Amino acid sequence: xxxxxxxxxxxxxxxxxxxxxxxxxxxxxxxxxxxxxxxxxxxxxxxxxxxxxxxxxxxxxxxxxxxxxxxxxxxxxxxxxxxxxxxxxxxxxxxxxxxxxxxxxxxxxxxxxxxxxxxxxxxxxxxxxxxxxxxxxxxxxxxxxxxxxxxxxxxxxxxxxxxxxxxxxxxxxxxxxxxxxxxxxxxxxxxxxxxxxxxxxxxxxxxxxxxxxxxxxxxxxxxxxxxxxxxxxxxxxxxxxxxxxxxxxxxxxxxxxxxxxxxxxxxxxxxxxxxxxxxxxxxxxxxxxxxxxxxxxxxxx
Amino acid sequence: xxxxxxxxxxxxxxxxxxxxxxxxxxxxxxxxxxxxxxxxxxxxxxxxxxxxxxxxxxxxxxxxxxxxxxxxxxxxxxxxxxxxxxxxxxxxxxxxxxxxxxxxxxxxxxxxxxxxxxxxxxxxxxxxxxxxxxxxxxxxxxxxxxxxxxxxxxxxxxxxxxxxxxxxxxxxxxxxxxxxxxxxxxxxxxxxxxxxxxxxxxxxxxxxxxxxxxxxxxxxxxxxxxxxxxxxxxxxxxxxxxxxxxxxxxxxxxxxxxxxxxxxxxxxxxxxxxxxxxxxxxxxxxxxxxxxxxxxxxxxxxxxxxxxxxxxxxxxxxxxxxxxxxxxxxxxxxxxxxxxxxxxxxxxxxxxxxxxxxxxxxxxxxxxxxxxxxxxxxxxxxxxxxxxxxxxxxxxxxxxxxxxxxxxxxxxxxxxxxxxxxxxxxxxxxxxxxxxxxxxxxxxxxxxxxxxxxxxxxxxxxxxxxxxxxxxxxxxxxxxxxxxxxxxxxxxxxxxxxxxxxxxxxxx
Numbered sequence: 001x002x003x004x005x006x007x008x009x010x011x012x013x014x015x016x017x018x019x020x021x022x023x024x025x026x027x028x029x030x031x032x033x034x035x036x037x038x039x040x041x042x043x044x045x046x047x048x049x050x051x052x053x054x055x056x057x058x059x060x061x062x063x064x065x066x067x068x069x070x071x072x073x074x075x076x077x078x079x080x081x082x083x084x085x086x087x088x089x090x091x092x093x094x095x096x097x098x099x100x101x102x103x104x105x106x107x108x109x110x111x112x113x114x115x116x117x118x119x120x121x122x123x124x125x126x127x128x129x130x131x132x133x134x135x136x137x138x139x140x141x142x143x144x145x146x147x148x149x150x151x152x153x154x155x156x157x158x159x160x161x162x163x164x165x166x167x168x169x170x171x172x173x174x175x176x177x178x179x180x181x182x183x184x185x186x187x188x189x190x191x192x193x194x195x196x197x198x199x200x201x202x203x204x205x206x207x208x209x210x211x212x213x214x215x216x217x218x219x220x221x222x223x224x225x226x227x228x229x230x231x232x233x234x235x236x237x238x239x240x241x242x243x244x245x246x247x248x249x250x251x252x253x254x255x256x257x258x259x260x261x262x263x264x265x266x267x268x269x270x271x272x273x274x275x276x277x278x279x280x281x282x283x284x285x286x287x288x289x290x291x292x293x294x295x296x297x298x299x300x301x
Numbered sequence: 302x303x304x305x306x307x308x309x310x311x312x313x314x315x316x317x318x319x320x321x322x323x324x325x326x327x328x329x330x331x332x333x334x335x336x337x338x339x340x341x342x343x344x345x346x347x348x349x350x351x352x353x354x355x356x357x358x359x360x361x362x363x364x365x366x367x368x369x370x371x372x373x374x375x376x377x378x379x380x381x382x383x384x385x386x387x388x389x390x391x392x393x394x395x396x397x398x399x400x401x402x403x404x405x406x407x408x409x410x411x412x413x414x415x416x417x418x419x420x421x422x423x424x425x426x427x428x429x430x431x432x433x434x435x436x437x438x439x440x441x442x443x444x445x446x447x448x449x450x451x452x453x454x455x456x457x458x459x460x461x462x463x464x465x466x467x468x469x470x471x472x473x474x475x476x477x478x479x480x481x482x483x484x485x486x487x488x489x490x491x492x493x494x495x496x497x498x499x500x501x502x503x504x505x506x507x508x509x510x511x512x513x514x515x516x517x518x519x520x521x522x523x524x525x526x527x528x529x530x531x532x533x534x535x536x537x538x539x540x541x542x543x544x545x546x547x548x549x550x551x552x553x554x555x556x557x558x559x560x561x562x563x564x565x566x567x568x569x570x571x572x573x574x575x576x577x578x579x580x581x582x583x584x585x586x587x588x589x590x591x592x593x594x595x596x597x598x599x600x601x602x603x604x605x606x607x608x609x610x611x612x613x614x615x616x617x618x619x620x621x622x623x624x625x626x627x628x629x630x631x632x633x634x635x636x637x638x639x640x641x642x643x644x645x646x647x648x649x650x651x652x653x654x655x656x657x658x659x660x661x662x663x664x665x666x667x668x669x670x671x672x673x674x675x676x677x678x679x680x681x682x683x684x685x686x687x688x689x690x691x692x693x694x695x696x697x698x699x700x701x702x703x704x705x706x707x708x709x710x711x712x713x714x715x716x717x718x719x720x721x722x723x724x725x726x727x728x729x730x731x732x733x734x735x736x737x738x739x740x741x742x743x744x745x746x747x748x749x750x751x752x753x754x755x756x757x758x759x760x761x762x763x764x765x766x767x768x769x770x771x772x773x774x775x776x777x778x779x780x781x782x783x784x785x786x787x788x789x790x791x792x793x794x795x796x797x798x799x800x801x802x803x804x805x806x807x808x809x
């Protein structure tokens with residue numbers, strides 16, 4: 001069996017989208033100075049909420065809306081714990097990942113053998129007719145386009161807008177931002193809601209498009225990859241896209257290679273996306289983390 | 302009498318366990334430079350934070366331009382025309398100058414228009430600044446300019462400055478004063494917090510002195526001497542440390558030859574080709590503006606940052622590649638700058654903190670087990686000898702006040718009888734009485750035959766205790782000169798302000 005490059009590249013984009021969505025959300029959260037290790041939990045919560053909503057309403061749109069709400073819900077819990085009760089961000093994030101995995105397994109129990117509406121493709125008129133490129137880039141579902149728009153919007157927001165500047169300032173030095181009269185907790189709360197919603201969308205993209213079925217532990221570590229990509233991409237949206245597509249690319253490629261029956265043990269092929277992503281992003285990295293990342297903010301005196 | 306701009310009456314603020322301000326009255330007139338003086342913990346910071354809307358007072362009230370004034374947050378204070386330059390710069394290192402300034406404004410214009418405005422204001426006041434530079438790359442003096450320009454762009458009626466000169470070279474101080482006088486001439490009132498009394502005498506029209514949260518005196522700084530003001534601050538007479546004149550030269554204790562090292566972290570300073578010889582019995586003072594390699598030099602000397610073995614020689618033995626404890630055993634002890642988190646672990650007890658650096662020399666453990674009674678008795682010895690005010694040796698380091706903890710971390714090293722002692726900012730943020738005690742202890746150590754390297758931002762301190770003086774600038778060390786032969790101007794030039802100053806033209 002041969003590998004068709006056009007189908008492969010189209011598959012790369014599908015494989016990358018969940019990670020790209022989760023990572024762009026986490027990038028905003030970390031630029032605001034919060035280290036949210038609960039991405040995996042928010043993704044899987046989004047995956048199960050999205051699946052159930054889509055299954056019950058037979059609407060993919062409502063499915064994704066439910067996924068965003070589910071992810072944002074877990075993020076709101078994280079925000080309450082870390083911003084109001086001032087719990088440790090690392091421990092809270094890990095706990096919420098475990099919580100999300102357990103919760104998703106429980107509420108998803110009855111849905112394991114069900115089916116779900118398929119998400120319609122939206123070929124972009126005109127552009128999708130370009131030979132090759134049209135199939136690769138312009139014949140996808142709305143969420144793929146949304147993920148690209150989100151990355152561009154986040155890039156523009158952080159770079160050009162006043163609120164983006166305030167968010168970066170809060171992530172860089174929350175004491176100083178507080179001294180200038182900015183609302184550290186409020187900004188972080190909204191950043192977390194955005195991050196949670198993005199992670200939820202990413203999770204639902206796995207359960208509604210890539211698989212599309214409900215199985216336990218369906219995200220299988222995609223949230224961790226998203227977290228790693230944010231750090232390796234030096235908290236820059238441009239590099240984030242590179243990292244996410246690289247990971248998706250090697251994932252899709254190794255699946256294709258497995259299908260061709262090449263004499264490489266499957267285990268090595270399954271490892272390859274992780275190794276390739278880490279290698280390339282290590283070579284690219286050299287950025288500096290936001291100054292207040294992971295530190296608990298307490299408006300004392 | 303001129304018009305009163307800001308009036309405070311009976312302002313009181315208490316924190317659990319401590320009354321920071323108690324019934325403070327203060328009046329600032331338009332176009333006046335008003336000094337606020339006091340020891341650490343006298344309540345200066347709390348008072349200005351109240352004016353700036355960061356702290357809500359428990360009692361008392363304020364009027365600004367005759368109207369009642371009770372700012373809920375800094376925005377409200379800025380809205381009536383109050384601006385503040387913080388002691389620890391409240392800047393964002395990873396952002397550019399123009400972004401930093403935009404963050405301090407309510408309704409900033411576009412970034413491009415703001416950059417033009419910044420250039421214009423920096424020209425008018427003789428504070429050169431490139432709007433597009435990343436703040437993390439700027440010197441301390443330049444960072445302060447960012448803060449000042451941020452304030453000036455708001456056209457403030459009252460400018461609050463919290464210890465603005467502590468990180469500046471004498472030349473930079475002169476530029477700052479020229480700017481402040483220009484502002485005063487335009488009718489801006491300035492509330493100037495400092496404990497450098499000579500500066501206050503040179504600049505201020507009125508002074509209010511706080512002690513333990515209460516106003517203890519008002520005076521005209523031009524009319525009273527610095528000594529009188531200091532005694533009003535402390536509430537008792539002060540004794541200056543006594544310095545013996547060194548008669549004979551001791552043996553060479555420490556040699557640095559071509560010590561170079563890359564910057565250990567982003568926004569750090571690389572060390573470049575440092576050559577130095579220190580003899581036993583002498584105190585070598587190293588001055589410099591913050592961020593010119595002080596921390597890196599201490600790290601290289603203490604062993605936190607390893608360098609080539611031959612770059613550092615202790616009594617002829619190459620120690621550059623040795624870790625800290627091996628160096629301590631050989632007699633090289635160091636006390637780094639940041640007492641909370643670097644020199645001491647805030648969440649460990651004083652006994653445990655004593656153990657951490659003194660184990661190597663004092664043998665406070667055996668076969669890997671801590672000898673608690675011995676560690677405790679060493680900690681008590683430090684506490685007793687250096688008058689550390691603490692109820693017991695089991696108190697956490699963080700519970701001590703800055704001055705007390707500083708006395709403890711310095712005493713801990715001195716009681717180990719080091720042959721070479723390196724100390725960075727021995728009296729930073731320490732009140733006058735404790736500072737005098739620490740300086741005396743350093744002098745006594747040198748008299749007993751140790752070689753001491755004292756790194757400090759405080760030039761007066763270095764003048765007082767050091768035999769020779771050298772300056773760090775951009776990671777390079779100037780050749781040391783005998784302190785007695787140097788004038789303040791020469792020192793200023795050694796600190797390397799020169800390249801920074803040429804562009805500064807102050808229009809009168």
